[in-house]
Amino acid sequence: MFETDTGGAQIQLRALTKQFPGQAEPAVDSVDLDIPAGELVAFVGPSGCGKTTTMKMINRLVEPTSGEIRIGGEDVLALPPDELRRHIGYVIQQIGLFPHLTIGENVGLVPKLLGWDRPKAEARTEDLLALVNLEPGEYRDRYPRQLSGGQQQRVGVARALAADPPVMLMDEPFGATDPITREHLQNEFLKLQKDLRKTIIFVTHDFEEAIKLGDRIAVLRNQSHIAQYDTPANILANPADDYVASFIGADATLKRLALMTVDEVPTEGPPDPALPQVETGTSLREALDLMVANGTDRCSSPAGVLSYTALCASIGREEVAAGDR
Amino acid sequence: MSLSEYVASRWDTLSLAAAEHALVVAIAIGIATLAGVGIGLVTHRVPRASNASLAVSAGILTIPSLALLTLLIPITGLGWTSTLVALTAYALLPIIRNTVVGLRGVDRATVEAGRGMGMSRVRVLMKVQLPLAWPLILTGIRVSTQMLIGIAAIAAFVDGPGLGTQIFEGLSRLGSVNSLNATLAGTFGIVIVALLFDLFFSVVRHLTTPRGLRVRN
Amino acid sequence: MTAETLRAAAAQPTNLRYGKGLRKLITPVAIAIVLAALYVWVGTLQLDSIEQRSLNSAVIIQKAIEHLRLTVVATALVVVIAIPLGVVASRAKNRLITPFILGTANLGQAVPAIGLLVLCTFVMGVGFQTALVGLVAYAVLPVLRNTMVGVQQVDPALIEAARGMGMTKGQVLRRVELKLAVPAILAGLRTSLVLTVGMATMGAFVAAGGFGELIINGLKLQRMPVTIVGGVLTASIAFLVDWLGGLAEDLLKPRGM
Numbered sequence: 001m002f003e004t005d006t007g008g009a010q011i012q013l014r015a016l017t018k019q020f021p022g023q024a025e026p027a028v029d030s031v032d033l034d035i036p037a038g039e040l041v042a043f044v045g046p047s048g049c050g051k052t053t054t055m056k057m058i059n060r061l062v063e064p065t066s067g068e069i070r071i072g073g074e075d076v077l078a079l080p081p082d083e084l085r086r087h088i089g090y091v092i093q094q095i096g097l098f099p100h101l102t103i104g105e106n107v108g109l110v111p112k113l114l115g116w117d118r119p120k121a122e123a124r125t126e127d128l129l130a131l132v133n134l135e136p137g138e139y140r141d142r143y144p145r146q147l148s149g150g151q152q153q154r155v156g157v158a159r160a161l162a163a164d165p166p167v168m169l170m171d172e173p174f175g176a177t178d179p180i181t182r183e184h185l186q187n188e189f190l191k192l193q194k195d196l197r198k199t200i201i202f203v204t205h206d207f208e209e210a211i212k213l214g215d216r217i218a219v220l221r222n223q224s225h226i227a228q229y230d231t232p233a234n235i236l237a238n239p240a241d242d243y244v245a246s247f248i249g250a251d252a253t254l255k256r257l258a259l260m261t262v263d264e265v266p267t268e269g270p271p272d273p274a275l276p277q278v279e280t281g282t283s284l285r286e287a288l289d290l291m292v293a294n295g296t297d298r299c300s301s302p303a304g305v306l307s308y309t310a311l312c313a314s315i316g317r318e319e320v321a322a323g324d325r
Numbered sequence: 326m327s328l329s330e331y332v333a334s335r336w337d338t339l340s341l342a343a344a345e346h347a348l349v350v351a352i353a354i355g356i357a358t359l360a361g362v363g364i365g366l367v368t369h370r371v372p373r374a375s376n377a378s379l380a381v382s383a384g385i386l387t388i389p390s391l392a393l394l395t396l397l398i399p400i401t402g403l404g405w406t407s408t409l410v411a412l413t414a415y416a417l418l419p420i421i422r423n424t425v426v427g428l429r430g431v432d433r434a435t436v437e438a439g440r441g442m443g444m445s446r447v448r449v450l451m452k453v454q455l456p457l458a459w460p461l462i463l464t465g466i467r468v469s470t471q472m473l474i475g476i477a478a479i480a481a482f483v484d485g486p487g488l489g490t491q492i493f494e495g496l497s498r499l500g501s502v503n504s505l506n507a508t509l510a511g512t513f514g515i516v517i518v519a520l521l522f523d524l525f526f527s528v529v530r531h532l533t534t535p536r537g538l539r540v541r542n
Numbered sequence: 543m544t545a546e547t548l549r550a551a552a553a554q555p556t557n558l559r560y561g562k563g564l565r566k567l568i569t570p571v572a573i574a575i576v577l578a579a580l581y582v583w584v585g586t587l588q589l590d591s592i593e594q595r596s597l598n599s600a601v602i603i604q605k606a607i608e609h610l611r612l613t614v615v616a617t618a619l620v621v622v623i624a625i626p627l628g629v630v631a632s633r634a635k636n637r638l639i640t641p642f643i644l645g646t647a648n649l650g651q652a653v654p655a656i657g658l659l660v661l662c663t664f665v666m667g668v669g670f671q672t673a674l675v676g677l678v679a680y681a682v683l684p685v686l687r688n689t690m691v692g693v694q695q696v697d698p699a700l701i702e703a704a705r706g707m708g709m710t711k712g713q714v715l716r717r718v719e720l721k722l723a724v725p726a727i728l729a730g731l732r733t734s735l736v737l738t739v740g741m742a743t744m745g746a747f748v749a750a751g752g753f754g755e756l757i758i759n760g761l762k763l764q765r766m767p768v769t770i771v772g773g774v775l776t777a778s779i780a781f782l783v784d785w786l787g788g789l790a791e792d793l794l795k796p797r798g799m
C-alpha cells in the first residue's frame with residue numbers, strides 16, 4: 001500500500017489538529033512532525049497531553065479535525081480507513097488479544113482480513129511466533145488466557161507485524177509488565193527492529209525506555225506541542241528548556257554514559273591485564289561502575305586503557321558528580 | 326361496563342384481593358428472608374455448603390409454579406398454606422445468592438481490621454459484614470418479591486388468595502360481559518402491587534443503607 | 543447476570559470440568575428415578591375409568607409432544623426476535639433505550655404470566671397460537687437483556703484492537719462482540735427456556751394442550767393421581783430442559799474463555 005525502500009515508510013504530520021466536540025481546547029493542536037522511514041520515535045509527555053490522540057489520528061481511530069497525514073508520501077485521509085488500518089500495525093497497553101481465538105488465530109487475523117490464502121497466512125503466523133521467541137508448535141493452539149503477561153505482549157507485537165506493515169503504532173506496549181519482563185521485552189524488541197527497520201511511533205511514560213528504544217524522542221507538552229524532537233544523546237546533552245530537563249531527571253549524565261560504549265572513548269596505551277577488564281560494546285556507565293567498585297580510576301578494554309578523565313571528557317564534563325547518581 | 330366502572334363497582338372485592346395478594350407475598354418474603362439470610366450467614370464461608378444450598382434453591386425455582394402448587398395439595402391442602410410454602414420456596418434463591426456473594430465480597434482488609442480490633446468472628450459478621458452486604462441482600466429480596474407477585478397470581482387456581490382470582494374468574498367466564506374487565510383488573514392490579522412494593526423497597530434501601538455507603542466518592 | 547460473575551465463571555480453570563462432568567449426570571439420573579417411581583406408584587393404584595382416560599401412554603405422549611412443541615417454537619421465535627433486538631439496543635447510538643429495556647425486563651417479571659395469557663385470549667381466542675404469543679412476549683426479555691448486556695460489557699480494549707487492525711464495524715460485531723457475548727446470551731436463553739417450559743403448563747388454560755392439561759383436569763375432576771402425574775411430568779421436563787440447556791452452554795461457549 002505504501003512506498004517503502006526499507007521495511008518502513010516515512011510519516012509526515014502537517015498542522016494536525018483534533019478538537020473533541022464539547023471541549024474548550026483542542027486535544028492536539030497543530031502538530032508538525034517528520035519521521036524518517038525505518039526510525040523509531042518515542043513520544044514522551046505528561047498524562048493527557050495528547051500522545052494517544054496524535055497516534056490514533058494516524059490510523060484514523062480518531063478522525064483529525066484538520067491537518068494532513070502522509071505515509072510514504074500518500075495522503076492517509078484519502079484512503080478507506082479500514083483498509084488503511086490493515087496496513088498499520090497497532091499495539092496497545094491492554095494488548096487486546098481476543099480471548100476466544102487461539103494465539104495462531106489472533107496472529108493470522110489481519111492476513112485473513114487481507115484475503116491471503118490459508119497456507120500463506122499459516123506460514124506467516126509460524127514465522128512471526130518464532131520471530132517473537134514463541135515456539136509455534138507449543139503456543140499456536142493455546143488461548144491467550146494460557147499465556148503469561150509477557151508472552152501475551154509478544155503475541156500482541158507479532159499480531160501487529162502480521163501483514164508486514166511499514167508503520168507500527170505502539171501505545172505504551174510494555175507499560176503493564178513488571179520491570180524485569182519489560183527489560184526483556186525491550187531487548188528483544190530492539191533486536192527485532194534492527195532487522196525489520198519499521199517506522200515506529202512508540203508512546204511511553206518511561207524516559208529511560210524512550211532513550212533505550214528511540215532513534216529519536218519527541219518530548220510533548222500539552223496539546224501535543226513539541227518541546228523538543230531530537231536524538232536521545234542530543235536531548236540529554238542539550239535539553240531545550242527546563243520542561244525537557246525536568247523529564248530527563250537528575251541523572252542525565254549517567255543516562256548519557258549509558259548510551260555510549262567504551263569503544264567511543266580514546267584509550268591510552270595497550271591493554272593492561274592488571275586492571276579491571278571490560279569488553280567491547282560495554283556501556284560507559286558499566287565501565288564507570290566497575291571503576292568505582294574496584295576503587296580505581298582506570299580499566300582496560302581490548303583496545304587499550306580507559307581512564308576516568310577520558311570518560312568524563314567524552315561527554316564534555318570534568319567529572320561525574322555524586323549528585324548525578 | 327367500562328374498566329373504571331367495573332373497578333368502582335367491585336372496589337371492596339378488588340381492594341381486599343389486592344391486600345391479600347400483598348400480604349401473602351409479604352409473609353412469604355419475610356420467612357424467605359429470615360431463612361435465606363440465615364442460610365447465607367451460616368454457609369458463606371464453606372463453598373461446598375453454600376453451593377449446595379444454591380443448587381437446591383435453583384432446583385426449586387426450576388419447578389413450574391403450577392406443578393409445585395398442585396403437588397403441594399396432598400401435603401398442605403388447598404389455599405393459603407400451599408401458597409405460602411410455594412412462594413417461600415421460590416423466593417430463596419435470589420436471597421441466598423446475594424447474601425453469599427455480598428458477605429464474601431466484603432473486603433478482606435475490612436474483616437481483618439475488625440478482627441484485629443478484638444471483635445469476635447460473629448461480631449464481625451453481624452457488625453461489619455452484614456451491614457456492608459446489606460444493599461446487595463436487599464436487592465435479592467427485591468428481585469424475589471417481584472417474582473413472587475407474578476407467581477402468586479397462579480395460586481388462585483389452588484384456592485389461594487389474591488388478585489389471581491380475578492384473572493381466573495375472567496378466564497372461566499370467557500365471553501361474558503365482565504370477563505375482560507376482571508382479567509384486566511386482576512392483571513393491572515398485580516402490576517400496581519408490584520410497583521408499590523418496588524417503591525417500598527426504594528425507601529427501605531435509602532433508610533437502611535449504612536450512611537457511609539451512600540456517600541459516593 | 544453481572545459482568546463480575548461472568549468473568550468469574552470464565553476464569554475458572556478447565557480442570558474443574560471433570561468433576562462437573564460427573565455431576566452433570568446427577569440430573570438425568572434423578573429424573574429417571576423419579577419417573578420410574580411415578581410409574582410404579584401409578585401401577586399400584588386402582589384406576590377408575592376417568593383416570594384411565596388420562597393416564598395412558600397415548601395421552602401422555604401426546605401431551606409431551608404438545609408441551610415440547612410449544613416450548614421449542616416459542617424459544618425459536620425468542621431467539622429470532624430477542625438477539626437482533628438486543629444487538630440493536632446495545633449500539634452506542636441507541637444507549638438511551640438501555641435503561642428502558644432494563645427497567646421493563648425487571649418489572650416484566652411482575653406481570654403475571656397467567657394474566658398475559660388470558661389477555662391474549664381476548665384478542666386471539668384460545669389455542670396454540672395464543673399460548674405462543676403469550677410465551678414469546680414473556681420470554682423475550684431475559685434474552686434481550688442478556689444479549690444487550692453481553693455485547694455492552696465486551697472489553698473496550700478488544701474493540702479498539704479489532705478496529706485498529708482494520709476490521710469493519712460489521713466484522714467487529716460478528717467476530718468479536720457477538721462471539722464474546724455468547725456465554726451471556728446462552729445464559730439468558732437458558733433462563734427463558736426454563737420460564738417457557740413452566741409457562742407452557744399454563745397453555746392448558748387456553749386450550750393449547752401440554753402437561754398442564756393433566757394437572758387441570760385432575761383438579762377439575764377431583765382425580766388427584768392425574769394431577770400428581772401431570773405435576774411430576776411437568777417438573778421433570780423442566781429439569782430436563784434446564785439440564786440440556788446447561789449442556790448446550792458448555793458445548794457452545796467459545797473455547798478459551
Ligand SMILES: Nc1ncnc2c1ncn2[C@@H]1O[C@H](COP(=O)(O)OP(=O)(O)OP(=O)(O)O)[C@@H](O)[C@H]1O
Nearest residue numbers: 020021023027045046047048049050051052053054
Ligand atoms: N474520545 C475523547 N473524547 C473527548 N476527549 C478526549 C477523548 N480522548 C481523549 N480526550 C482528551 O484529549 C486529551 C488528550 O488525551 P490522550 O488520550 O491523547 O492523552 P495521552 O497523552 O495519551 O495521556 P495518557 O498518557 O494518560 O495516556 C485529554 O485531555 C483527554 O481528556
Ligand SMILES: [Mg+2]
Nearest residue numbers: 051052053171
Ligand atoms: Mg494515552
